Amino acid sequence: MNFDGPVWIQAKQVSKYFEDNIMASYTIREADQIEHKIVYNYPLTAFEELATNAILHKEYDTPEYVGIYIYKDRSSFVNHNRPLPPVTIEALNKDRSFDRRQYLNKELKDMFFSLNLIESYGSGIRRAKDALFENGSPELKFYPDNEEDNYTNEVIGINKEFLNEFNSSSYEKTTTKTTTKTTIKQEEIIKIIAENPHISANEMAEKLNLTVDGVRYHLNKMRKAGLIRYEGSTKLGQWVIMKLNSK
Incomplete structure (x- = not known):
């Protein structure tokens, strides 16, 4: 799927396409109780933050595109350049906030902020990690694990509980709990x-x-x-x- 137009429009198109066509959930409702639990394959906040992050930190002097790939068990965001120092791939895996993060595209960063496409500078990775944790998803991973390859790959794994339920032939989990995929x-x-x-x-x-x-x-x-x-x-x-x- 390709997206065209101004880059801020593309950012919105990517988010809407994900929400309408990829993001899914199942709801666990306890018998005779109003409360329920919703488990997502991928939380929307994490996807939006990582997609926007990839767009913001792309090196636009090169013809390479931002690639977002959806697999059965994971989603992958690829930029064909590494983050600007002092941020490193190791730091992206280890840390949560990046207050001193440098931007290749400062004008784009300011425009995204004014359009509410980002909330604050250097906090997108933290929000993505928090959303994954709250959804019970695997930890966010960054690649490559070497110093030579010139790309950045962000990978989020599908929620294991969602994947197991999605692959299950039965919607009923126990005699007192029913799940419905929606x-x-x-x-x-x-x-x-x-x-x-x-x-x-x-x-x-x-x-x-x-x-x-x-x-x-x-x-x-x-x-x-x-x-x-x-x-x-x-x-x-x-x-x-x-x-x-x-x-």
């Missing part, structure tokens, strides 16, 4: 339906920034999965969120 958009649809059971697909599309066909695609998948159902006539009916009952 995407982020489907979680948003459930929230919208809970607020307004009579909402139409057109209204959902506006709230979710999706096409009507895109909303209907998600609704059909959710109905087939037993997450929701529609009761009544087309004009006067309403959506019903199905209760997840334990056996």
Whole structure:
């Protein structure tokens, strides 16, 4: 997938593509309890911070592109240059904040800050590491592990619990706990339906920034999965969120 246009537009496109097409979650709901736990394959904050970091620290005098690669068990962000001193690959693996970090593209850094694409200077790696920790994901890794190769590779592993659940043939974990796999958009649809059971697909599309066909695609998948159902006539009916009952 290639992204075109001004670099700040590309940064937003990358984030939206990830959120709509790659990021997924499953929800664990305890029987007879409102509280639930959501486990993501990759937390959005970590992906956004690392993608933005790769864009900000690219050496734009070279024709090489920023590469983001999604595999079954990991995501990889590649820049064809190393970080500017005093930051090193070893420090990126060991430390959390980089207050003295130098930028190849200071104008780009200032523009991203003014557009709220970054929150503060030198803190993106810390936020990515924190998001991975809170999601129970593997630690963030930086490569190469030598001083010769001129590239920077950031690797985040998929959440192991998510991967095991995704590969499982059964959704039920125990007799008192049920899991349902949902995407982020489907979680948003459930929230919208809970607020307004009579909402139409057109209204959902506006709230979710999706096409009507895109909303209907998600609704059909959710109905087939037993997450929701529609009761009544087309004009006067309403959506019903199905209760997840334990056996």
